[in-house]
Structure formats: C-alpha cells, structure tokens
Amino acid sequence: MAELFNYACVDGVGIVTIDAPPVNTLGAATRAAVMQAMQLAWADDAAQAIIIACAGRTFFAGADIAEFATGHFADPDFITLFDAIENGPKPVIAAIHGTALGGGLELALHCHYRLAVPSAKLGLPEVNLGILPGAGGTQRLPRLVGVPVALDLITSGKPIKAAQALELGILDRLATEGQLQADALAFAKELIASGATAPRVRDRDDKIAPYRGKPEVFDAFRAQNARAFKGFKAPEAIIKAVQAAVESPNFDEGSKREQALFLELMNSPESKAQRHVFFAQRMTAKVPDVPADTPTRDLKRIGVIGAGTMGGGIAMNFLNIGLPVTLVELKQDALDRGVGVIRKNYENSAAKGRMTEAQVEQRMGLITPAIGLEALADVDLVIEAVFESMAVKQDVFTKLDAICKPGAILASNTSFLDLNEIAAVTKRPQDVIGLHFFSPANVMPLLEIVRGAKTDKSVLASALNIAKAIGKTPVVAGVCHGFIANRAMEPYMAEAEALVLEGASVLDIDRVIRDYGFAMGPFQMLDLIGLDVIGRDSTRKTVMSELVKRDRLGQKKNGGYYDYDAERKATLSPVALEVIAELAAEKGVAQRSFSDEELLGRLLYPVVNEGAKILEEKIASRPSDIDVALIMGYNWPVYRGGPMFWADLTGLPKIVAALRGFEATYGARYAPAALLVQLADAGKGFGSL
Ligand code: 3H9
Numbered sequence: 001m002a003e004l005f006n007y008a009c010v011d012g013v014g015i016v017t018i019d020a021p022p023v024n025t026l027g028a029a030t031r032a033a034v035m036q037a038m039q040l041a042w043a044d045d046a047a048q049a050i051i052i053a054c055a056g057r058t059f060f061a062g063a064d065i066a067e068f069a070t071g072h073f074a075d076p077d078f079i080t081l082f083d084a085i086e087n088g089p090k091p092v093i094a095a096i097h098g099t100a101l102g103g104g105l106e107l108a109l110h111c112h113y114r115l116a117v118p119s120a121k122l123g124l125p126e127v128n129l130g131i132l133p134g135a136g137g138t139q140r141l142p143r144l145v146g147v148p149v150a151l152d153l154i155t156s157g158k159p160i161k162a163a164q165a166l167e168l169g170i171l172d173r174l175a176t177e178g179q180l181q182a183d184a185l186a187f188a189k190e191l192i193a194s195g196a197t198a199p200r201v202r203d204r205d206d207k208i209a210p211y212r213g214k215p216e217v218f219d220a221f222r223a224q225n226a227r228a229f230k231g232f233k234a235p236e237a238i239i240k241a242v243q244a245a246v247e248s249p250n251f252d253e254g255s256k257r258e259q260a261l262f263l264e265l266m267n268s269p270e271s272k273a274q275r276h277v278f279f280a281q282r283m284t285a286k287v288p289d290v291p292a293d294t295p296t297r298d299l300k301r302i303g304v305i306g307a308g309t310m311g312g313g314i315a316m317n318f319l320n321i322g323l324p325v326t327l328v329e330l331k332q333d334a335l336d337r338g339v340g341v342i343r344k345n346y347e348n349s350a351a352k353g354r355m356t357e358a359q360v361e362q363r364m365g366l367i368t369p370a371i372g373l374e375a376l377a378d379v380d381l382v383i384e385a386v387f388e389s390m391a392v393k394q395d396v397f398t399k400l401d402a403i404c405k406p407g408a409i410l411a412s413n414t415s416f417l418d419l420n421e422i423a424a425v426t427k428r429p430q431d432v433i434g435l436h437f438f439s440p441a442n443v444m445p446l447l448e449i450v451r452g453a454k455t456d457k458s459v460l461a462s463a464l465n466i467a468k469a470i471g472k473t474p475v476v477a478g479v480c481h482g483f484i485a486n487r488a489m490e491p492y493m494a495e496a497e498a499l500v501l502e503g504a505s506v507l508d509i510d511r512v513i514r515d516y517g518f519a520m521g522p523f524q525m526l527d528l529i530g531l532d533v534i535g536r537d538s539t540r541k542t543v544m545s546e547l548v549k550r551d552r553l554g555q556k557k558n559g560g561y562y563d564y565d566a567e568r569k570a571t572l573s574p575v576a577l578e579v580i581a582e583l584a585a586e587k588g589v590a591q592r593s594f595s596d597e598e599l600l601g602r603l604l605y606p607v608v609n610e611g612a613k614i615l616e617e618k619i620a621s622r623p624s625d626i627d628v629a630l631i632m633g634y635n636w637p638v639y640r641g642g643p644m645f646w647a648d649l650t651g652l653p654k655i656v657a658a659l660r661g662f663e664a665t666y667g668a669r670y671a672p673a674a675l676l677v678q679l680a681d682a683g684k685g686f687g688s689l
Contacts, residue, residue, distance in 0.1 A: 004033035006055075007040045013188040014040070014047030014090070015181075019055035026103045027064030028074035034107075035076045035084065042088055049188040050092045052085075052111060053181065058098025059120070060107055065129060065275055068266050078103060078135035079259075086110040091191055091198040095175070095184035096120045099159060106135040109144070112198040115173045115187055116162040117180050122170060123159025127234045129278060130271030130639060134262030136202075138241035139254045143204040144169045147211040150242055151221050155235045169207075208246045218243050231517045232639055233270050237261040269649055273641030277631060280624035280642070284475045285464050288621055294461040297407060303328065303382035305373065305396060307338020310413060311385035313441030316342060317470040319363040320442075326368045326375050335369050342367070345442070373399050381466065383435050385413040393417060394425045401426035409459050411435040412450075415486055419452045419479045429454035433463055436483060437472075438633045446632035447472035448483050475629045478619040484626055485633035488614060488643065491606035493534075496522035497542055498666075499602060501584045503591035506561050507572055512599045517637025522603075523561040524570070527554035546579045601658045608647040608655055612673035615689070623686035648685030656680045 006017040016037040020030045034052070041050045054060060067073060076084075085092055085107070094100070094108035096116035105122050108114050116122070124133045124141065132138055133154060142150035145168045153160065165171045175183035190196075211217055218239055222229075229235040244257035265271050303326045304315045315325045319342075329335035346360040368375070373396070376382050382404060384396050393412060400410050410432045412422055423432035434450025447467045451460055460476070467474035477483040482490055496509055510521025520528070531544050531554045547553075547560055552575060554560035555568065562570035584591065594602075611626045620626050627642020640646045647655055656677055662670035672680075679685060 004030060005037040007037045007044075009041075009044055009046045010185060011189060012046060012048045012192060013185055014044050014050040015185075016041055016050060016052045017055050018052070018060070021056050023058050023061035023099075024054045024056060024104070025061050025064040026078070026107070027067055030060075030064075031073075031076050031078070031081050035081050038085060038088065042090060048090060048192045050088075050090050051095050051181075051184045051188055052092060052107070053095040053184065054097070056098075059094075059096045059100040059116075060104030061099060062102025062104050062125070063135075065278055068129075068131070068271070068275060071267070078106070079255075082107060082110040082135055086112075086200050086202065088198070091188075091196060093184055093188055093191075095180050096122070096162075096171075097180050099123070101159065102126050102133060102137075103135050106133055106137045106140070109136065109140040109170075109201050112200065113187065113191065114171045115175050115180075115184060116165065116171055117175050117177050118162050119177060120162045121159040122162065122165045123157065124154050125157040125159065127155055127157040127232075127238060128274065130232070130234050130268060130274035131265045132234055132238045132241055132258070132262055134258060134266070136255065136258070138238060138258045139245045139251065140201040141170075142208050142242050142245050143201050144207060146207045147217060147242060147246060148221070151218075151239065154238050154242065155225065155229070202251045211246045213247075215243070231637060233268055234265055237265055270639040272649075273639050273645055276624065276641045276645050277627065277638055280628050280645075281473055283622065284473060284625050284628050285468065287460065287464070287476050290457050290461055290464075295458050296462040296465050297380065297409065297458060299323075299380045299409070299462060299466050301326070301379045301381075303376040303379035304385065305329075305376075305382065306385035307335050307341075307369075308385065309341075310437065310439060310441055312338050312342050312345075313439065313443075314383055314385055314413065314435075314437050315367070316345065316363075316442035317437075317472070319366050321469055322366070324366045324368065326370055326379055328370050328373060328375055330371070332371060335371060339364075339367060339369050373403055376400065377403055378405055379408060381409045381411060381462075383411040383413055385437075388414060388416065390417055390421060393422050397422050397432070398425045401428060407431070409433060409462060411463070413437055414450075416482050418481075419450050420454070423452045423454060430456040431459055433459050434477075434479075434483070435463060436477075438485070444633065445471070445473050446485065446629060447474050448485060448629065448633070449474050449476045450479060450483055451476055452479055473628060473632050475625050475632075476621060477629075478617070480614075480617065480619050484614060484620050485629040487619075488607050488610045488626060488630060489634055491610050492603055493522055493526075495603050495606055497544065499594065499599065500543060500580050501587065501589045502594075503584075503589075504594045504599060505572075506576065506580075508594070508596070509599055509603070512596050513603065515596075516600060516604070517640055519635055527560040527562055527564075527570075530554045530556050531560045541583070543576070543580055543583055546583060547576060550575065550579070552576075601655075602662065604643065604646075605655050605658050605662075606670065607643045609659055609670070609673050609676060611644050611647075612676040612686075615686075616673060616675045623689055644686040648687050652676060652680035652685060 004020050008015050041047050092111040093113040094111040097120050100108050100122045124137050126133050166174055241258045241261050244254045248254035302318045302323050304311050305328045307327050307329045315327050318325050349355050350360050386392055412434050415436055419434045423429035433455050436448035438444035438446050449463045464474050506523050510524050513521040531548050552558045552560050559573055561576045563573045564570055614620050623644035627644050630636040631638050631642050636642055656672045659670050659672040
C-alpha cells in the first residue's frame, strides 16, 4: 500500500499525498491509504496542521463506481474514514487540482479548509449514476451554500469552476495555478500562526436555518423540475436528503436519512443501469484489434461536402474546436444558404450568452466556402453529406479519389448504404470510412464510425481520436444496412406501424413508450422529424406513406398522426384514424385490443432481437456498444441502460418466450436470434459476453 500515499512533514505541516492513478478514485485500497497516511500525520508531533492532496492529473474523482456492485464498502468505509478526518485533532486542508468529484468533494467537505487552483472543478455528479452523494454530501453542501444552490448542484450533477466554488463558500481560497503545494503550505502556516481551530462544516447552521419549516421551497423545486426528473429515482431522493439536512433534529439523524436513501438507490435497477452506461461509454473507443498505440493521422484541415442541415451541423463540430473547414456545395445559392444557417446557429448561441460575438466571427472565419470538389485537394479529412443514394455517393468518391491528396481520409455520412461498395470505386479503400452523425449533427452526442472491410487501422484510430476531439462518443460498427443504431431501431418503427393496423391505438403506443422513459413515442417522433423523411420514398403502402400522399407531413405541415393547434398541442388526427382503418381493411388485418405489457414487448423485444443479430454478425464489438448507440443516438432512456442491459434485467428466457409467441402468431420475422436463445438456455445474459 505504501506506493498509494506519501507522507512528509514540512515546516510543521504534515503533507499527505495520495497517488492512485489514473484518477485517484476512493476504492477500498485508496481509502485505507488515506487512513494510514492520516494516522501518521496525526501521530507526528512535528505536524500542527495537515494538507491532503493528490498526485497525478486530479484530486479524488469519487468512489470507485465498480465497488457499488459488491453491495457494501470494505473497511475503512467512507463514513468511518471521513468522520475520522473531520473529528481529528489537527486542522486539515484539502488542496484541490483537476476535478474533486463525488466522494472526492465529500472528502474535502470533511476537511476543515479547502483551497483549489483556478482550473479545478468541483461537483457532486452522483445523480448521473442514479445515486446521491452518500458520504455526507447532501448534509454538508447545503450548510455551506444554502438549500437552493445545493439542490441545484446535486440534482444537476454539474461541476462548477473553482472561482464559483469560492464565491459560493465551498472553497476558502484560490491557489495560484501551478503552485498548489506552495500555496497550501503557506495557508497552513498562516492557520498555525493564527492559532486557527478545526471548524467542522457539520456544525454550521446559518445557511440552512432560513429554510427550516419551509417545505414549500422543496415542493417548488420538485415542481419546477418535474419534467427533467421524470423516470429518475435519484433526484427525488436527493431532495428528501437535503430536506432531512434542514429538518432533522440533529446532524446525525440527517446523515442516517442520507445513508438509507443512498442504499435504496444503490440497489435500484436505475442506478445499476446508469453505472453500466458510465463504463459502457468509456469502452466504446476500445476496439479489440486496434491497440491504443496504433499510429494516427494528423487531421488539421477538414472538408465537408453538402451545406444542408446535415453538412452544416457536421461542419460546426470542427469549427467549434478551431479547425478550418472547406464547405463544398454544387451551387452558390445552396452554399450561401448553408453558411447563413451556420451563422444563425452561432448567433443564436451568442444571444443566449453561450458564446461571444468575437467567437462567432472567429468560427465563421474558419469556413472556406467553395463550389466544386476541387477545393478539397489539400484537406486531411473529407466527410460527404450528400443525398443518400449509392450512385450519387459513388460519383462523389470517384471524384474525391482523383482530387484528394494521398493519405487523406475519405468519409461518408451514409446512414444505411454499403460502405464497401462506396469504397470500391476508389483506388484507396483503406482510407475510406463511415462517419455517421445523428441529426442535429452539432448537438447529438453519438458518432457511429463505420469500419469497411478494407479500412486501415490507422484510419479507424484517427476517426476515434477526432470523435473525442469534437466531444462525440464513438461507436464502431461493421458494414450492414443501417449499421447499429438505425438497424436496431428499424423493427421498433415497423412494430409501431403493424400494431396500429392490428387495432392498437396511436395514443396507447406513444404513452407506453413514454412511460418506459423515452421523451416521446414513435408517432410523436415521426410527426416531429417529418413523415416525408422516411415515408416519401416508401416502396410499400403504409400508414405513413398514405399520410404523406395526403400532404400530411407532421408538425411541419398539416399534422401527421396528430393534429396540432397554434400552441402545438397535439390531438389524435381523425384523418390518421381513417387512413389506419382503410389500410387495415384493405390488408385484411384482424382488429383487437392490447395490454400495455403486450405493446411494450411487441415494440421493444424485436429491438433486443435485432441487437442479438448485430452481435452475431459482429457488426458491434460488444452488447454495451449497442446500448450506448441507442442511448446517445435515439435517446433510449439512460436509466434503462439501453436495450441489451434492459434485456438482461428483464430476463432473456422471458424475451425468447415472447418472441416465439409472436413468431407463432405473426411469422418468421420474430424468430429469436440464435445467440439470444443460446444465452437464455445457458441462463446467461448479454453482460456475460
Ligand atoms: C461517488 O463518489 C459516491 C460517493 O457519494 C460515495 C458514496 C458512499 N470509478 O473518464 P476517463 C475510470 S460516485 C471507477 O476516461 P477523463 C474510467 O472508467 C462517483 N472508475 O478520464 C477510465 O477507465 P479506463 C462520483 C473510474 O480524464 C479511467 O478511470 N464520481 C471512475 O476523461 C479514466 O477515466 C464520478 O462520477 C470512478 N469514479 O475524466 C466521476 N472515474 O481507462 C467519474 C474514472 O479503464 N469520473 N474511472 O477506461 C469522471 O467524471 C471522469 O473520469 C474524470 C476524468 C472527469 C474524473
């Protein structure tokens, strides 16, 4: 254990330095190291005050999230350790750099003084893991910052900068950047010289007293955030814990309440799902046969073909990180319009105070608008966002092959087409890759990276790098129709259509999906994106294609499945009902009613089944990549953990049985995938893969 901490006494100050790379998580071994180092400091007669700091890139990043799965915390547990620090015989100063998060910040709140460098960030992000700060954070933070700020910080989980933490009273002072240790030492010596005591945050009452006997403060906060908190358990538990900090007869009672609420959350399916997502998101960039030291290409100049909604959104990602973009269109008016939309987007952000006018101009200045692909001769990465047609894309790639410099990466934003066929028209298929952005491309956090049969590993590694640089979560997919996210969700949309023809109500389907946790049901979503986006080119006669024929394009024109009033309030459309009835009669589909459970199974089990096929075909490297793709690309509710994680919680035998039932009634398209059956028979889940 010695290597996890260092203890030294300098000028009468005991300095405890913890070194648990990469991010100093407070797992059992780190907690033991902190305890051991503190005992040395307490016992050291020369040390009159103590500094706790961390080596490496950050102060403690919080509890070790993997430890939650064990259901308990090994000795010394958080409370024992933190109480010992708080009640110890000498004043303790937390010296913070990097990020003090979760249990890391809670440790600092048990120290008697806190200072941080300006670049440090502090936060209690536990809510993102479906839990609450269970090591005293909900009881101590309100005592420093008051109830409204504490509620806001803990339920949002958003870290704040050191300057704000100082202003709010979380920090006692700021250190000079790069001089944390020297400034902490000077601070400690000042404290010693002035005979300062060891004040405990738990003894403070001034900031919470004004909220005592005022349940309306908590009720108002609950009501204001009802929409954002819907479906999540942690925010409500956080509100209760903070309320307990205010209302409990003494500090220990409040702490007990925090503990009880924490344990409840830790064992909830929602938290298990969110913890799964935390690790899943960090796994996606790890591609089994592409080691971390794979050489990458320097991508300094970007080309984007197509200045429409997609191309413009893609371009903004690179402008945002200061990379110059050559934006190419066929015609001047389309180019002008595209550049104008980008400017408008930035100006809207500036109007909301998210960026300055100077930043708007700086980003706009990075665009080189151009007519014709010849302008792309010296870009390092070109992404085409032209019309989704194989002939059009092949034509573009044939030209790019002739124009672009050797070593340039040629990327397609195709969402369904065969990347290998696109690559085959070039003499450099190794440089061709798919970069599938989700609309709006400057907002949605997912980037599907499509690896062609001949894509070079360095090209893939470079794509993973650039994804990180623009702040997207990459998920690597093999080549197939729709790749991971669109392919997995195709059965869901198909089921929604099939179900209404069988007599299920549009309203019920949308409600069941919202109750599951999606922000909107499939029909609400179609109305929002526009029925023509998918329905115009449908080769089959569907409810959607029939609505499009009647010029009902959704919210943007005449309504779709719903009618919309001036305030965009939706009511079920009689026209849609008529179309559904006509089509069902024409196809001779028998009508019946459905329970909510049945609807949910019909809508979502086929997604799980498609996910299993995606794994069988090695389109995705691991089940958790599918979860991430659907959470980040389709807003699958994060507290369900994605379809594959949810399937494991539901139980694969149940899903297989349901699919077999559908197969018997409706046909072979429901047949459970071999992998799904195999796992269910073996009593295993996708998590075992
Ligand atoms: C908590 O504290 C509960 C308390 O209230 C106590 C209750 C009793 N645990 O993100 P990165 C791994 S809850 C386990 O790529 P960055 C991560 O998986 C916790 N592992 O680096 C990755 O592993 P790998 C509250 C963790 O520089 C590696 O470290 N705290 C943890 O981009 C590097 O991570 C949080 O929620 C962890 N806590 O970002 C903070 N943290 O290399 C979570 C990281 O094998 N962490 N790992 O893939 C973060 O937000 C970021 O990691 C951080 C660094 C900003 C610190």
